[in-house]
Amino acid sequence: MTPSQKKVLAAAVLVAAAVFLLVAPHLLRPYGIFILSTWVVMTIAAIGLNLTLGYAGQVSLAQAAFVGIGAYIAAYLTTRGWPFWSTYILAGSSCFVVGWALGYPALRVQHHYLAFVTLAFNTLVYLIFRNEEWLTRGIYGIMNIPRPEVLGWSMARPIPFYYFLLAHLVLISWATWGLIRSPWGRAFIAVRENPIRALSLGIDTRRYTLMAFALGAGLGGLSGALYAPLTQFVDPTPFALGLSLNLLLMVIVGGSGYFFGPFLGAVVAVLLPEWLRFAQGYYLMGYAALVMLLMAFCPTGLLGFVDRVLTSKPKTTSATPPLAGTPAAQKAAG
């Protein structure tokens, strides 16, 4: 497949996914809309992690902590009458600052050591959520979180709130797309590929490493600030280490360093388990097996796999690759 054909295919898949996302809520019951909304929120968190891990190559097992910090800021303040937008901005900027600070260890240690530092950070934050009852109400959680109004329109019902979330996803994707095509994005990739060479080319690797952490964390905070009004209830359990591992797997399974990787990864981790409910516990086992198979045969994830299938086949067999690639690629764009 030639690059231009690939572009056409990608565009077609994107349009199909966009149509699906716009139409789907009208065909779904409230629970289905809720799951689709959860997918939007988790995708935003995964986009953030993809910046840190996929583009800048810094392993972080703390994304759930940032989603949690964002969610608690939004929950605490909106239940005390603050308007949504101020808590949204505050959640994003606080996580940006905390993420910047968490980036400092990354200047000293790399890879698995960094994974352990961030893992420890996530567990510490979780313990604070659970134990500081005066602030977070501990395991009882914060209830009755209001949903925002936009220009006088109430977002309280599931479908308007879903579109509200979708609009955030579109804006955040657009901004991220711009970022990774800017000199900053190039610098992130340079830091990932060869930090010493990047440094010798005059890139301030120190600043870009910190920035990669801070931006990833900031997006985590924004997704948390959207999570709180979505579930309207925030307790510590969702923000334990499990979610961080899950977000990491989303990015890796989808294809880390691919723009649409997190979208696809979140489909596999959030939507598929609901559609495959009959499989129950077996689903997670299958998911785990998929992760291991991908790591053995295609560490670049599902999109990397699609990419490989599409590029390796010569033009003469053009009938088969799109068929093989389309279902996966569709999810990618979704």
Add this chain to the structure above:
Amino acid sequence: MADFIQLLIAGLATGGIYALAAVGFTLLWQTSQTINFAQGEFVMLPAFFVLIGMNYFGQPFWLSVVIALVVTMVTLGAMFKKLIVDPMINHGVLPLVIATIGLAILMKEGVREFYGADAWPFPPLAEAINVNVLGAALSLQSLVILGVSIAAVLALQLFLNGTRTGRQMQATAQNPTVARLLGIPVERMILYTFLINAALVMLAALLITPIYLAKFSNGELLGLYAFIAAIIGGFNQMRGAIAGGLLLGVIDNFTAVYISTQYRLVVPLLFLIVIILFRPQGLFGRVEERTV
């Protein structure tokens, strides 16, 4: 004072178990650059092998343990190496880390699906009685655990330093290329470390499961403690992992009693962060040279 000694012994006992898991962890890292995120689940699973032997096949405890040991060495030792580590090691450290995270989920969900989500009682190695030593009532179980883990670690040390195979394994860990040039069967030595790791997690399972009961989710915390112990002590030194494990057990127990049970994990975690940032080679480790 009596309280203090009691706590110290109990801490050393749990620390001994952490040390067993941490030693296996560092062995795998040394010989094959494997960071096993499933190490906690590796301790959780053998207990279920024993329970299956007892409850489904009606075998006595000791025979179930022997069978479980064989099964553990085949599955968590040889098969883990052949099916997971070998195909992925060429992709670098991170894909293997991710794969072991996947493996941890698979083992956890597998046990939950096929054996159940309950906590199952497990036969203890020693009776639940207290022994009076210098005015302190020490639990016999703690003393047995401590004794068995020290004996196991000493035996391993003797094997590694005193036998030809053990020294070949050390050579493989230090420099596989030179080891190969010297005619050491490097592949087989690496396999041995995986088998030793399997035996160590089996032993850890026998020691810890009577206390915590057999549950599918046991591995989460155990794995975390094994990492912390390995890193505090020094990733590339076996005695570091032992010291790290014992230290961690003691710190953990004292935090729970004297500071706060709710925040008992905090002290080990902060300790971990401080060590990684200021002494990444660990308290007892050597500095590994970095390559460009």
